[in-house]
Amino acid sequence: MFSQAEENYLKAIYHLESVSKGGINTNAIAKSLATKASSVSDMIKKLSDKEVVLYKKYKGVTLTELGKKTAANIVRKHRLWEVFLVKKLNFSWDEVHDVAEQLEHIKSKKLINQLDALLGFPTHDPHGDPIPDKDGCINAIDKCLLATLKETETGVCVGVNDSSSEFLQFLDKKGITLGKKIEVLEKEDFDDSLSILIDNKKMSISNKIANNLYIRKS
């Protein structure tokens, strides 16, 4: 059994491993958890004792198979709860994260399996992130950042890179939601901004936005 703090560390390491392969360093974990490197050092020793991470002093940390499975299960719970909040409780996609941060620590196998069933076994959360299955496997869809599309290419919005509520609310305001079809009309060399067509409306999108929106090409 893992404490809430331990679970949060495992999840942070899991997410860091998914973006930067190789041993995860103390400072990166500290930053992602808004804590201090010394606290991370202490906790890593505990996690190492519990055999969920491999650890060599000064050499960073990697999840063991057990660690990966444990972390994936927390992510699974987080994302299922996010789907629940949006689908059943009328939360908008920018409101769910903080509540899911709490709900992901609830311990009950039956709860999460029944929730999964209630929601119709969803494969992705409201931000387009894949939901790991009971064994921790995720089946990632083939997506790329809008910024990588070339002129005349089209695709469908399938996810966000930044899921801060500011960004999500901005997308709402622009009418950009998951599932919408997007066509790149023009790419401005000067500032890498895009002119796109969405819902038959033409709009201009800054490079910063285009670098935080995932598209499945079509």
Add this chain to the structure above:
Amino acid sequence: MFSQAEENYLKAIYHLESVSKGGINTNAIAKSLATKASSVSDMIKKLSDKEVVLYKKYKGVTLTELGKKTAANIVRKHRLWEVFLVKKLNFSWDEVHDVAEQLEHIKSKKLINQLDALLGFPTHDPHGDPIPDKDGCINAIDKCLLATLKETETGVCVGVNDSSSEFLQFLDKKGITLGKKIEVLEKEDFDDSLSILIDNKKMSISNKIANNLYIRKS
């Protein structure tokens, strides 16, 4: 904001006040939380500083208005989650308590209000206990223990006094669930056991059972 531990103490005091009016003593709280009297003393000081309880050394403790409201809100969350688990996730009434003990500490006004709406604003939890409203008010129904009924009297099962899973599973086995009509046929002087009619079936009920089942007379 209250910690999980503080919330559990508040809830325990709230429940104790509802059965035995007057200042609640340290040992009673310790017993109901399965902790030690010394721990209770420590915590009571903190709760007193936070102005949710009134406390005079050696004289027991009472909830302030703020304390009552806070505690009632935790009970509200506990019972709404229990309804959710039974109605939406197919839990049986003997499985819900432990999970609700965790869920009751989730902090989100919107979450609990939307949950309330999803469930159709239920007034009672799966064990027949009333669900406090947003202001902490409960509207208790008029109920009495089955053991207090006289021969030939009839009523409807509306709640349980003991909600341990052993007792609840026992009731399931006997076919006794909330809403069922019961008629007292005979009362045995020797051991205070009852002969009752339920679903047109005659069965014998020990005094211990009859003292843990609430009835609304009809």
Add this chain to the structure above:
DNA sequence: AATAAAGTTTAGACTTGTCTAAAAAATTAT
């Protein structure tokens, strides 16, 4: 290769919540 800078760990302290053992107060029995 030596030094500076950056990253990491340790030492020691603090908070929350818990415990045991001992002291103090309140209650009950003689």
Add this chain to the structure above:
DNA sequence: ATAATTTTTTAGACAAGTCTAAACTTTATT
């Protein structure tokens, strides 16, 4: 009214998790 018993509080310790400051390793710079 005094003594015995029960209840409650205090004192001191401990585990988890965090922090700051200092020491230590590794990496980068000269």
